[in-house]
Amino acid sequence: MPQVHKTKVLLARQIGAVAREARMRAGITQEEAAERVGIATEVYGRMERGNMLPSLPTLVKLCRALGIDANPLLGFSSSQPPAWLASETPSAAEPSSLRRLLRTARRLNPRQLSALRSVAAALLPAPDARPVRPSRRAAS
Known part of the structure; x- marks a missing residue:
């Protein structure tokens, strides 16, 4: 199974939680919400549980159906950036080569990641190894 990017998971959970809250406030069932949005009830349920992201057209329909603004769905309703966006902010201390x-x-x-981990592990010194200092003979 392919690895899902953390940002997508956090965003899907954000949208699902806010959609569920708005649906419950409106006093409608998942089936009614799905009908208003124009998607299958099962798809709506997966979206509300944070297991899938809606397409942009579906997100717009969701906002209309639930009578909510897109900002809370995306987590832009507070003074702090949403968790799904904050996780992508690179640290200023990270070199650009690491970010690339x-x-x-x-x-x-997953197979390629495993190979990359093996190569990276081989490049690191053993935990109990002492740092190797260049000999004076090699320097001349």
């Missing part, structure tokens, strides 16, 4: 490597690694399948 991470972007590339995120596109790898």
